Amino acid sequence: MSNTSPVITIDGPSGSGKGTIASRLAKLLGFTLLDSGALYRVLGLAADREGLAPGSDSETIAALARRVEIGFGQPNVDSPWVEGSVWLGSDDVSLAIRTDEASAMASQVAAIPAVRAALLQRQRDFLGANGLVADGRDMGTTVFPDAALKVFLTASVEARADRRYKQLIGKGIDAILPALLSELEERDARDTQRSASPLKPAVDAVIIDSTMMSIEQVMAQITDLAREKLDR
Ligand code: DC
Numbered sequence: 001m002s003n004t005s006p007v008i009t010i011d012g013p014s015g016s017g018k019g020t021i022a023s024r025l026a027k028l029l030g031f032t033l034l035d036s037g038a039l040y041r042v043l044g045l046a047a048d049r050e051g052l053a054p055g056s057d058s059e060t061i062a063a064l065a066r067r068v069e070i071g072f073g074q075p076n077v078d079s080p081w082v083e084g085s086v087w088l089g090s091d092d093v094s095l096a097i098r099t100d101e102a103s104a105m106a107s108q109v110a111a112i113p114a115v116r117a118a119l120l121q122r123q124r125d126f127l128g129a130n131g132l133v134a135d136g137r138d139m140g141t142t143v144f145p146d147a148a149l150k151v152f153l154t155a156s157v158e159a160r161a162d163r164r165y166k167q168l169i170g171k172g173i174d175a176i177l178p179a180l181l182s183e184l185e186e187r188d189a190r191d192t193q194r195s196a197s198p199l200k201p202a203v204d205a206v207i208i209d210s211t212m213m214s215i216e217q218v219m220a221q222i223t224d225l226a227r228e229k230l231d232r
Helices: 018-029 036-049 058-067 100-110 113-124 139-143 157-170 177-193 215-230
Strands: 007-011 032-035 070-073 085-088 132-136 149-154 206-209
Touching: 007 018, 007 139, 007 215, 018 032, 018 132, 018 215, 032 036, 036 058, 036 070, 036 085, 036 100, 036 113, 036 132, 058 113, 100 113, 100 177, 113 139, 132 139, 139 149, 149 215, 157 177, 206 215
Parallel strands: 007 132, 007 149, 032 132, 149 206
Antiparallel strands: 070 085
């Protein structure tokens, strides 16, 4: 029997604030949270640890995607990027998956169609009895095409770089704004130009441009939409 628990998808580019929004929304509604980017990040790290270079055979990396043990738990470390802990087997990789190298590995493994196919059911398995908020790039287009509410959250690349800059500086971490800007531009290009599940809004997604909005304003708009669509 198919699972009829409600799903809300939040897709968008890096730094759009979708991670924060998805996590707050899941808490507010009592839904499970799926941080799908973390799955690709753990897989990238696992491939690296197994000595699989980025150019390795796609099927070998897809086989790893099928067997790798990925876990989520309570926050375990103090970091601006970490809302909960992420595990590779018995290893807490919450910080290791957020490095620049791990981001690059994640985006490389994410471009392999067989890897995306291998992770598809794993992502769908996050939907339990409560309902799910799914954060990623292709949640509304591919993984949960029947979601009750699909949001595509975006913002100008300048606004996204500026937010990340302030977040880092606020935590006492050195950051260079032009470098953050060009990193974001590179990631946008990789995520939107790949052939397998590129980043794009689902046809039935509500597009929210948060360039001139605060997190609270975005939350208010999405909460209203969720109430309307979920009838609660
Ligand atoms: O959201 P994030 O920055 O943690 O994502 C890490 C990488 O994984 C990024 O390059 C985009 C990719 N990704 C993806 O291809 N599909 C998803 N559903 C989520 C992330």
